[in-house]
Amino acid sequence: DAGVIQSPRHEVTEMGQEVTLRCKPISGHDYLFWYRQTMMRGLELLIYFNNNVPIDDSGMPEDRFSAKMPNASFSTLKIQPSEPRDSAVYFCASSPGTSEIDIQYFGAGTRLSVL
Amino acid sequence: GQNIDQPTEMTATEGAIVQINCTYQTSGFNGLFWYQQHAGEAPTFLSYNVLDGLEEKGRFSSFLSRSKGYSYLLLKELQMKDSASYLCAVRSAYQAGTALIFGKGTTLSVSS
Numbered sequence: 001d002a003g004v005i006q007s008p009r010h011e012v013t014e015m016g017q018e019v020t021l022r023c024k025p026i027s028g029h030d031y032l033f034w035y036r037q038t039m040m041r042g043l044e045l046l047i048y049f050n051n052n053v054p055i056d057d058s059g060m061p062e063d064r065f066s067a068k069m070p071n072a073s074f075s076t077l078k079i080q081p082s083e084p085r086d087s088a089v090y091f092c093a094s095s096p097g098t099s100e101i102d103i104q105y106f107g108a109g110t111r112l113s114v115l
Numbered sequence: 116g117q118n119i120d121q122p123t124e125m126t127a128t129e130g131a132i133v134q135i136n137c138t139y140q141t142s143g144f145n146g147l148f149w150y151q152q153h154a155g156e157a158p159t160f161l162s163y164n165v166l167d168g169l170e171e172k173g174r175f176s177s178f179l180s181r182s183k184g185y186s187y188l189l190l191k192e193l194q195m196k197d198s199a200s201y202l203c204a205v206r207s208a209y210q211a212g213t214a215l216i217f218g219k220g221t222t223l224s225v226s227s
Contacts, residue, residue: 004157035217042202042217042219044217048214056214091158100146101165102206103148103160104215105160106157106158108157109157
């Protein structure tokens with residue numbers, strides 16, 4: 001399997017613009033997670049899905065952030081409008097959800113810079 | 116609240132042994148994970164503990180004490196490629212697929 005695939009790898013945008021990050025989970029995985037990583041706050045959960053249904057979005061910072069999972073092989077995280085404080089690395093991860101250990105596998109991340 | 120603490124930075128030399136500690140306070144507990152993250156890359160899974168004791172996997176071992184809310188990752192025979200950030204994470208709820216709570220990571224620098 002190719003692993004979790006994220007695009008783009010790098011995104012530079014100006015404040016106020018819409019940003020869309022994309023993720024393709026590992027085939028057969030039932031759970032998909034969006035995390036954000038910064039130096040100050042570390043790796044934080046934003047939202048996660050089970051079988052395409054959002055389960056917990058309490059980590060989404062504010063209404064400017066939204067996430068969708070229209071099918072089992074694709075998810076998006078959208079920021080509209082973007083602000084400089086959104087600059088971070090955004091990771092997508094997936095897990096099978098079929099065993100006790102249920103390892104989460106991470107994509108390579110999208111490094112977002114909002115100017 | 117939920118809190119996971121680990122040292123920010125550690126240094127060691129090639130061939131040495133290093134222990135990275137992690138303490139946690141979470142509303143529930145269903146497993147502790149260690150991930151390795153090289154600079155600019157994704158976190159990758161290293162180890163998992165759900166019962167007290169030591170889990171050994173090659174040069175890496177991880178220990179858990181649930182009563183103390185404490186874990187450590189032990190790296191033996193250090194190599195330069197072990198220079199990375201090591202993330203401690205707790206799954207707080209008793210069901211598969213629950214999101215992990217991560218510590219801020221310990222950056223390990225290995226020198227020759």
